[in-house]
Amino acid sequence: MNKKITFIVALLTLSTNLLYAQLRQANVQLLGAGKRVSGSAYYFNTDQKDFLVDCGLFYPETKHIKYEKDIVNTSRLNTKLPISPQKISAIIITHAHLDHIGKIPLLVNNGYNGKIYSTDLTKKLALIMFEMMLKSTSLGSETFTKSKNSNKVHTQSSCEWKNRIKRPKKVTFERNELQDSGLQICKVCLDIELQDIARLFKTIKYNRTFDISRDISVEFFDAKHIPGSASILVKLNLISGKKLIYITGDVGSGLDNILKGKPKVPKTVDYVFIESTYGGKSRVLPSDPFNEFFSDLNKSLRNNHVVWVPSFVLDRTQKVLNVIKKGQQEKKLPKKINIKVVSTTAKKVNKVYDQYFEYRPNSVDESLSMSPAKLSPAISGPIVLLTPSYIDQLDFFHPIVEKIVRSNNSDLMLVGYQDPRS
Ligand SMILES: [Zn+2]
Ligand SMILES: [Zn+2]
Numbered sequence: 001m002n003k004k005i006t007f008i009v010a011l012l013t014l015s016t017n018l019l020y021a022q023l024r025q026a027n028v029q030l031l032g033a034g035k036r037v038s039g040s041a042y043y044f045n046t047d048q049k050d051f052l053v054d055c056g057l058f059y060p061e062t063k064h065i066k067y068e069k070d071i072v073n074t075s076r077l078n079t080k081l082p083i084s085p086q087k088i089s090a091i092i093i094t095h096a097h098l099d100h101i102g103k104i105p106l107l108v109n110n111g112y113n114g115k116i117y118s119t120d121l122t123k124k125l126a127l128i129m130f131e132m133m134l135k136s137t138s139l140g141s142e143t144f145t146k147s148k149n150s151n152k153v154h155t156q157s158s159c160e161w162k163n164r165i166k167r168p169k170k171v172t173f174e175r176n177e178l179q180d181s182g183l184q185i186c187k188v189c190l191d192i193e194l195q196d197i198a199r200l201f202k203t204i205k206y207n208r209t210f211d212i213s214r215d216i217s218v219e220f221f222d223a224k225h226i227p228g229s230a231s232i233l234v235k236l237n238l239i240s241g242k243k244l245i246y247i248t249g250d251v252g253s254g255l256d257n258i259l260k261g262k263p264k265v266p267k268t269v270d271y272v273f274i275e276s277t278y279g280g281k282s283r284v285l286p287s288d289p290f291n292e293f294f295s296d297l298n299k300s301l302r303n304n305h306v307v308w309v310p311s312f313v314l315d316r317t318q319k320v321l322n323v324i325k326k327g328q329q330e331k332k333l334p335k336k337i338n339i340k341v342v343s344t345t346a347k348k349v350n351k352v353y354d355q356y357f358e359y360r361p362n363s364v365d366e367s368l369s370m371s372p373a374k375l376s377p378a379i380s381g382p383i384v385l386l387t388p389s390y391i392d393q394l395d396f397f398h399p400i401v402e403k404i405v406r407s408n409n410s411d412l413m414l415v416g417y418q419d420p421r422s
Contacts, residue, residue, distance in 0.1 A: 021047075022214075022215055023046060023047060023048050023215035023236060023238050023239060024239050025046065025047055025238070026044060026046040026047075026216075026236050026243075027044070027046070028043070028044055028045075028245065028271075029042070030042060030043075031043050031052075032056060032058065032082065038056060038057065038058045038061060039056050039058040039059075039082075039099060040054040040055075040056040040099060040100045040249070041054050041082050041083075042054060042247055042273065043082075043088075044216075046213075048213040048215055048216060049090065049213040049216060051088050052088055052090070052092070053092045053093075053232055053234070054091075054092075054094055054101065054247075054249065055093070055100075055101060055107065056097075056099040056102050056103060057078050057099055057102030057103055058074050058078055059074065059099060060073075060074040060419060061074075061419075067419065075138055075176065078102070078103070078106075078138065079106065079138050079174075081107065085107045085108075085110050085111045085113075086111065088112070088114060089115070090212050091104065091107075091114065091117070092118070092218060092232055093116065093117070093122060093126065094223065094229060094230055094232060094249025094250070095125075095225055095228060095229035095230065095249055096122050096229075096314060097129075097226065097312075097314060097315075098133070100249065101130075102129075102133060102137075104116065104197065105130055105134055105137075105193075105197065108196055108197050108200070112200075113200070115200055115202050116200045116201045117201075117204050117210075117212070117218065118201060118204065118228070119203060119205070119206065119220060119228045119229075119230055120203040121227050121228030122228035122229065122230070123198075123203050123228075124228070125226075125228055125352060127194060127197070128345060128348045128349055129345070130197055131345075132345040134175070134190055134193050134194065135175070135190065136175055136176055136178065136179060137175055138177075139174075139175060141173070141174055142155065142172070142174065142175065143170050143171070144183075144185075145169070145170060145171075146165070146168070146169050146171055146183075147166070147168065147169065148167065148169060151182055152184055152185070152186040153183050153185055154185075154186045154189050155186075155189045155193065156188070159189045161186055162186070162189070205220070206264070207219065207220070207221065214237075215238070216234065216235070217235045218232060218233065218235065219232075219235070219266070220232060221233065221265060221266060223250065223251045223263050223264075224251065224256065224261060225250040225251055225252045226250075226259070226314065226315040227315075227352075227356060229252070231246065231248045231249050231264075232249065233245070233266050234246075244266070244269045244270045245269070245271045246265075246269040247273045248263075248272065248274050248275055249275060255289075256319075257319070257322050257323070257359075258318065290323050290327065293323060294327045294333055296411075296413065297327070297333060298332075298333060298334075300411045301334065301381075301382040302382075303381075303382075303409070304381040304382045304409065305382060305409050306379055306380070306382075306404055306411070307381075307383065307385065307411050308410060308412050309384060309385065309413045309415055310386075310387050310389040310391055310412075310418070311386060311387075311389050311415050311416055312389050313343050313349055315349075316389070316415060316416045317341065317346045317349065318349065318350060318353050318359055319415075320415055321361060322359040324361050325360055325361045328361060338383045339361060339363070339365060339383075339386065340364075340365045340378070340384070340386065341364055341365070341386045342369060342375060342386070343370060343388045344369065345388070370387070370394075370396075370400075372396070372400050376399065376400060376403060379403065385404075389416065389418065
């Protein structure tokens with residue numbers, strides 16, 4: 001009898017220990033953005049829960065090789081999983097730029113089913129970016145279903161349109177090859193894929209601690225980099241004592257017109273991972289950093305030129321619009337400027353910004369798409385044309401680029417990083 005009781009007590013103690021075992025160890029490993037700018041991903045490997053902070057795409061940045069080769073290598077790298085989706089049960093994201101979140105569609109496509117934690121605004125912006133990616137960014141080689149006569153390809157077995165096909169054909173492509181082959185992913189399938197990502201999100205407010213396991217909690221600090229952006233404080237309640245690990249993500253300069261103020265930071269931390277891309281340069285700021293932009297733009301518009309401004313669809317496009325508005329308010333730019341935003345994704349981001357900020361000039365023409373047939377005749381100066389920045393990789397848009405580059409009446413304004421080899 002006594003033996004039995006001892007056994008039961010031992011069993012109870014063991015199971016209580018297993019249930020409530022305190023965190024013993026945690027390792028952080030950089031899966032990207034080490035000695036390079038892009039591909040941010042921090043892998044937390046602990047004995048309670050494994051998770052990622054950010055899960056970004058790589059950009060071509062191997063300067064000593066040819067640009068074309070770099071693009072091919074980079075897109076190979078971007079179809080490789082950063083980690084097995086079954087190994088992790090949470091992804092915490094700092095902000096919606098693709099070099100921080102762009103590998104999430106690949107993870108979800110390969111079975112990731114854990115939570116994605118972000119601010120509400122980051123979720124909204126991230127879903128716009130994912131929609132853009134799912135249309136045309138390679139997730140590796142995939143087999144699609146199509147009917148003989150349609151240019152639509154399907155990915156989802158539950159798609160009603162796919163299930164109406166009488167004699168379904170299988171075709172194998174990478175998503176980035178679809179457009180040049182005259183094919184398009186079906187809208188219903190795209191929507192299912194997007195919902196599969198959206199349902200994983202759990203949104204978190206700034207400066208609230210939330211638990212992701214018994215001894216691991218997280219707090220978001222406003223990073224003032226882009227709307228919704230956060231630096232992330234991971235709080236580990238280790239058996240050896242508490243440890244605070246801070247991952248800055250990209251942080252704002254404090255000079256932003258749209259997001260006012262400096263980044264918020266915690267009072268104490270034990271370890272910091274800093275994104276230091278521009279940290280090594282000390283720069284003297286002119287008293288009005290936009291005067292040069294205003295005077296160049298004025299000159300071009302006075303000469304009835306086409307001003308082509310390639311810029312990132314998320315945040316840079318909106319910043320350019322905001323600076324034009326500022327110039328108009330300060331009477332440094334004409335009241336009426338013909339501004340066209342043509343990227344579908346940029347327009348969607350504009351709409352989200354509209355809900356939070358009065359950032360753009362009164363008249364911005366968003367009626368045209370990037371399709372050259374309609375856009376080409378509409379390009380005549382004076383006009384400011386805002387397009388996405390990685391335009392060199394969009395073959396279908398090259399007629400427009402050619403038209404602008406060949407004309408003597410056009411100017412190119414660079415407002416952000418552009419690969420010098422592109
Ligand atoms: Zn960023
Ligand atoms: Zn479909």
